[in-house]
Amino acid sequence: MLNKITSKQIAEQCGVTRGTVDRALNNRPGIKAETRARILKAAEELGYRPDYLGQSLVKGETKTLGMLTFDMHNPIFAQLYHAFEDVARQHGYFVYLALTHKDKHVEQLHIHHLMDRRVDGLALNPINEGEAFVSFLHQTRTPIVTYGNRVSRHIPHVWINDQRAVQEAVQYMAAKGYQHILYVSPPLQYEGTENIDVPKQRYVGLQAALQQLPSMSCTVLREKHYIKDLIELLPSLSKKTAILCTSDIFALEILKILKQPYISVPDQIGIMGFDNIGMLEYVEPALTTVDYTIEEIGRSLAETLIQQIQGVQVNADIVIPHRIIERASL
Amino acid sequence: MLNKITSKQIAEQCGVTRGTVDRALNNRPGIKAETRARILKAAEELGYRPDYLGQSLVKGETKTLGMLTFDMHNPIFAQLYHAFEDVARQHGYFVYLALTHKDKHVEQLHIHHLMDRRVDGLALNPINEGEAFVSFLHQTRTPIVTYGNRVSRHIPHVWINDQRAVQEAVQYMAAKGYQHILYVSPPLQYEGTENIDVPKQRYVGLQAALQQLPSMSCTVLREKHYIKDLIELLPSLSKKTAILCTSDIFALEILKILKQPYISVPDQIGIMGFDNIGMLEYVEPALTTVDYTIEEIGRSLAETLIQQIQGVQVNADIVIPHRIIERASL
DNA sequence: CTGAAAGCGCTAACAT
DNA sequence: ATGTTAGCGCTTTCAG
Numbered sequence: 203m204l205n206k207i208t209s210k211q212i213a214e215q216c217g218v219t220r221g222t223v224d225r226a227l228n229n230r231p232g233i234k235a236e237t238r239a240r241i242l243k244a245a246e247e248l249g250y251r252p253d254y255l256g257q258s259l260v261k262g263e264t265k266t267l268g269m270l271t272f273d274m275h276n277p278i279f280a281q282l283y284h285a286f287e288d289v290a291r292q293h294g295y296f297v298y299l300a301l302t303h304k305d306k307h308v309e310q311l312h313i314h315h316l317m318d319r320r321v322d323g324l325a326l327n328p329i330n331e332g333e334a335f336v337s338f339l340h341q342t343r344t345p346i347v348t349y350g351n352r353v354s355r356h357i358p359h360v361w362i363n364d365q366r367a368v369q370e371a372v373q374y375m376a377a378k379g380y381q382h383i384l385y386v387s388p389p390l391q392y393e394g395t396e397n398i399d400v401p402k403q404r405y406v407g408l409q410a411a412l413q414q415l416p417s418m419s420c421t422v423l424r425e426k427h428y429i430k431d432l433i434e435l436l437p438s439l440s441k442k443t444a445i446l447c448t449s450d451i452f453a454l455e456i457l458k459i460l461k462q463p464y465i466s467v468p469d470q471i472g473i474m475g476f477d478n479i480g481m482l483e484y485v486e487p488a489l490t491t492v493d494y495t496i497e498e499i500g501r502s503l504a505e506t507l508i509q510q511i512q513g514v515q516v517n518a519d520i521v522i523p524h525r526i527i528e529r530a531s532l
Numbered sequence: 533m534l535n536k537i538t539s540k541q542i543a544e545q546c547g548v549t550r551g552t553v554d555r556a557l558n559n560r561p562g563i564k565a566e567t568r569a570r571i572l573k574a575a576e577e578l579g580y581r582p583d584y585l586g587q588s589l590v591k592g593e594t595k596t597l598g599m600l601t602f603d604m605h606n607p608i609f610a611q612l613y614h615a616f617e618d619v620a621r622q623h624g625y626f627v628y629l630a631l632t633h634k635d636k637h638v639e640q641l642h643i644h645h646l647m648d649r650r651v652d653g654l655a656l657n658p659i660n661e662g663e664a665f666v667s668f669l670h671q672t673r674t675p676i677v678t679y680g681n682r683v684s685r686h687i688p689h690v691w692i693n694d695q696r697a698v699q700e701a702v703q704y705m706a707a708k709g710y711q712h713i714l715y716v717s718p719p720l721q722y723e724g725t726e727n728i729d730v731p732k733q734r735y736v737g738l739q740a741a742l743q744q745l746p747s748m749s750c751t752v753l754r755e756k757h758y759i760k761d762l763i764e765l766l767p768s769l770s771k772k773t774a775i776l777c778t779s780d781i782f783a784l785e786i787l788k789i790l791k792q793p794y795i796s797v798p799d800q801i802g803i804m805g806f807d808n809i810g811m812l813e814y815v816e817p818a819l820t821t822v823d824y825t826i827e828e829i830g831r832s833l834a835e836t837l838i839q840q841i842q843g844v845q846v847n848a849d850i851v852i853p854h855r856i857i858e859r860a861s862l
Numbered sequence: 863c864t865g866a867a868a869g870c871g872c873t874a875a876c877a878t
Numbered sequence: 879a880t881g882t883t884a885g886c887g888c889t890t891t892c893a894g
Contacts, residue, residue, distance in 0.1 A: 206673075208887060219865050224889060232863055254649045255594070256887030259585045259870045266649075273614060280610035284603060287631055296649065299629040301617055319584045319596075319626065343536075454814040461816075481811040484784040486791075538871060549881050554873060564879060586871030589886045 207248045215248070216241050227252070258320065267297040267507065268316040270326040272304050276451060277479050278496045279327075282349070285500030286325065293508050295322070306330045306396055310338075317342050323507040328353045331397035345510035347503050351399035358510065360502045360520040362494045364400055367524045368407030371446055371474060371492060374526055376415050380472055381441040383408075383420040384432065386456070387448040390424035404448050428452070429459060436465070444472035444532060450479045453489055457531075472532040488529035498522050537578045545578070546571050557582070588650070597627040597837065598646035600656040602634050606781060607809050608826045609657075612679070615830030616655065623838050625652070636660045636726055640668075647672050653837040658683045661727035675840035677833050681729035688840065690832045690850040692824045694730055697854045698737030701776055701804060701822060704856055706745050710802055711771040713738075713750040714762065716786070717778040720754035734778050734806075758782070759789060766795070774802035774862060780809045783819055787861075802862040818859035828852050 209227070213220045218237065225233040226241035227250075244250075258264040267290050271279045283299060290297050298316060302309040309329050316324060324342075327350035328335070336354045339346055347358045375383060385408055389401040405422075412420055419441065423431050432445075447453040453475030460467055467473055467487050475482070478493035502520050509516050539557070543550045548567065555563040556571035557580075574580075588594040597620050601609045613629060620627050628646060632639040639659050646654060654672075657680035658665070666684045669676055677688045705713060715738055719731040735752075742750055749771065753761050762775075777783040783805030790797060797803055797817050805812070808823035832850050839846050 209889095210887075220888080221866080221890080222864060225864085228889085234863060237863080251644070251648050253887050255585060255589045256870090257889080259589060259872095259887080260889045262870080264585070274610040275614075277607055277610065280604040280607065283629070284605075284631065287629065291630065296628045296630060296645065298626045299613070299617065300621065300626060301614065314581070315626065318581050454811075458814055481784075481814070484788055484811070484815050486816060539873095540871075550872080551874085551882075552880055555880085558873085562879060567879080583871050586886090587873080589871080589888095590873045592886080 207250050208253070209250070212241060212244050212248065212250060216244050263322050264320045265295050266319070266321045267295045267504075268312075268319075268321040268324040268326075269297050269299050270302050270309060270312055270316075270324070271299070272327060272329070273301050276449070276477075277481070278477050281480075281496045282500040282503075285497035286504045289501050289504035289508075293504075295508070302327075302329055304329050304396070313339075313342070317344060323347070323511050325349065325503045325507055327351060328397050331399070345507055347507045347510070349499055349503055351397040353397060353399075355518060358506050358516050358518050358520070360499050360506060360522065361400075362499075362522050362524045364403035365407035365410065367476075367492050367494075368404040368446070368448075369411040370526060371476075372408060372411035372415070372418070375444045375446065375472065375474070375532065376411075376418055378444075378472070378532060379442060380444040380532075381418060382439065382443040383412075383418065384435065384443060384445040385420055385422045385448075386428050386432070386445060386452050387422070387424055388426050388428050388452070389448075390422070391426065401448060408446075429455060432456065433459065436471075439471070442472075444474060447473070447475050450475035450477045450482060450489065450491055453491070453531075454481075454485060457485065457487075457489070468530065468532050474532050478527055482529075487531045490529045490532040491527050492524055493527045494522055494524040537580050538583070539580070542571060542574050542578065542580060546574050593652050593841075594650050595625050596649070596651045597625045597834075598642075598649075598651040598654045598656075599627050599629050600632050600639060600642055600646075600654070601629070602657060602659070603631050606779070606807075607811070608807050611810075611826045612830040612833075615827035616834045617830075619831050619834035619838075623834075625838070632657075632659055634659050634726070643669075643672070647674060652841050653677070655679065655833045655837055657681060658727050661729070675837055677837045677840070679829055679833055681727040683727060683729075685848060688836050688846050688848045688850070690829050690836060690852065691730075692829075692852050692854045694733035695737035695740065697806070697822050697824075698734040698776070698778075699741040700856060701806075702738060702741035702745070702748070705774045705776065705802070705804070705862065706741075706748055708774070708802070708862055709772060710774040710862075711748060712769065712773040713742075713748060714765065714773060714775040715750055715752045715778075716758050716762070716775060716782050717752070717754055718756050718758050718782070719778075720752070721756065731778060738776075759785060762786065763789065766801075769801070772802075774804060777803070777805050780805035780807045780812060780819065780821055783821070783861075784811075784815060787815065787817075787819070798860065798862050804862050808857055812859075817861045820859045820862040821857050822854055823857045824852055824854035 209220050209223045213223045223241055226238040274280055287297055300312045306329050323345040325347050331353055349360050352359050387401050389398045392398050453473055475489045475491035478491045482489050499522050506516050539550050539553045543553045553571055556568040604610055617627055630642045636659050653675040655677050679690050682689050717731050719728045722728050783803055805819045805821035808821045812819050829852050836846050
């Protein structure tokens with residue numbers, strides 16, 4: 203028997219009341235050493251395990267965290283969760299991992315349900331945006347941290363500096379002698395429809411860099427069918443061109459395409475990715491990319507969230523360092 | 533205000549008792565239409581949301597599932613979770629995703645804790661094994677499904693037929709004219725230490741195939757440092773050789789190594805993977821591998837588990853089909 | 863030192 | 879049609 207026995211049964215068996223059992227089980231004062239020993243022994247023998255539901259209900263905390271993420275297609279989110287879960291578990295929290303599929307409605311629903319379940323804290327990569335959403339989040343009165351898309355300066359956020367990262371990438375390309383950039387960021391098409399803060403910040407970084415490099419020209423690919431657009435564009439390229447992708451996934455996809463009518467990378471065209479996903483070590487040519495420790499984001503999210511739960515006022519903005527990894531594709 | 537208001541408060545506000553509120557909220561009979569409307573309106577206005585803890589405690593179900601997995605390093609487990617979560621959510625379940633890191637002790641602890649939290653069901657890829665463990669699982673009196681390593685014929689299990697898959701792979705290699713196989717399965721080293729049923733089954737498949745192919749010879753690499761072993765072995769290979777990996781990850785790792793002192797694949801040596809992870813479409817040469825729909829496993833696990841929860845007696849063994857994907861590495 | 867009672871938020875059986 | 883009571887498993891206050 204593992205789960206069925208309750209503190210009440212221990213009380214009966216020991217001929218005491220549940221209050222006393224509680225004192226014994228939780229090392230509370232006001233109990234004779236002998237009684238405590240007797241109760242603990244009985245509990246041990248019966249294989250007693252305290253019921254979390256009962257405890258949670260009376261204590262007002264569930265030792266449960268919620269994490270909302272888009273999906274598991276991009277491996278960085280799996281890694282992020284891995285790190286998040288590690289820290290959470292070290293602090294005694296279990297975590298609900300739920301997927302929003304980048305659907306605003308689904309995200310809203312999930313948040314509601316997680317609150318109904320009284321999670322002690324919530325980590326999310328928001329797809330919703332705007333004042334109404336933010337005030338909804340505040341009304342939950344639950345500690346929240348965000349990653350990826352930012353939704354409010356008043357909610358702690360852990361991520362990299364996207365703006366600077368792209369800016370540095372462009373500068374790096376300029377230093378390598380490139381004169382034209384194909385900037386690939388399909389999410390931009392959703393501007394105004396959903397929260398695309400990450401691509402937006404990166405786009406700002408792009409513009410800032412271009413401003414400082416008058417001789418550098420640029421074409422932006424913002425549509426889902428960016429591959430098609432790219433193929434159409436290729437023949438017309440005269441200047442020395444590099445493709446800057448806002449995700450390694452895009453870069454890999456393009457690298458694959460470029461092998462059809464063999465276009466040599468980096469001789470004929472340069473290419474650079476973003477995220478430094480683990481799989482890169484297996485592709486050729488080795489992809490130059492922007493690297494950052496996604497695990498550090500996951501850990502930091504968990505730590506920040508738990509601190510908030512413990513009532514500590516935390517820095518609303520944690521920036522994880524990034525760096526360009528120079529490899530063979532540029 | 534989102535979370536704070538209770539059925540008691542609605543009762544007070546409407547001048548009725550909590551029993552009546554419950555009847556209104558849950559469409560139960562025995563209530564005047566007018567009263568119901570009044571209560572529902574009040575609930576709506578106050579933004580009432582039923583508390584899951586209270587409900588769970590009295591109903592004896594939490595609408596929560598637990599999923600235990602090794603880690604998030606191999607993308608197949610992320611995909612599996614993705615599919616599992618989808619189905620679970622469709623049925624109103626949230627799921628705790630916890631990592632065991634292939635540590636028997638951690639797995640035990642997690643299971644205990646998940647039971648304390650009264651999950652309605654549990655999906656796991658066991659790293660423990662043996663009678664004691666199985667009877668422990670039964671004592672939880674909680675519906676359980678396993679995937680990956682099997683632990684008992686009495687616990688529903690969803691996976692592929694590993695034995696056949698490897699057998700077919702070997703036959704395929706023979707048909708391609710290979711005369712020697714390097715079989716790469718590092719987990720085999722843990723034989724007797726932990727549950728390695730998957731690699732064991734595959735190994736059985738290997739042996740069965742070899743039995744039918746007297747002219748085929750084979751070397752087994754079962755150590756963690758299989759890369760080092762492989763490198764030492766390469767020069768001595770005289771027969772036409774293929775490397776059979778029990779995971780695409782191993783295959784990719786080896787493919788990378790073979791580029792150092794350039795060894796041509798498949799001209800000088802063939803190589804084959806297992807799992808058909810998504811990233812394969814980006815590597816060269818395209819890797820021949822064993823494919824199966826990992827999402828189908830995830831979905832089936834969730835469905836099987838939920839059926840069990842609903843009291844349906846389910847088939848203890850669900851076998852997901854697999855197939856060899858012929859590509860360029862063999 | 864221990865018992866008795868109340869309550870967390872909800873549902874369900876039994877009265878009225 | 880509605881109110882009353884009891885209870886899920888636990889903690890906590892207040893008596894004794």
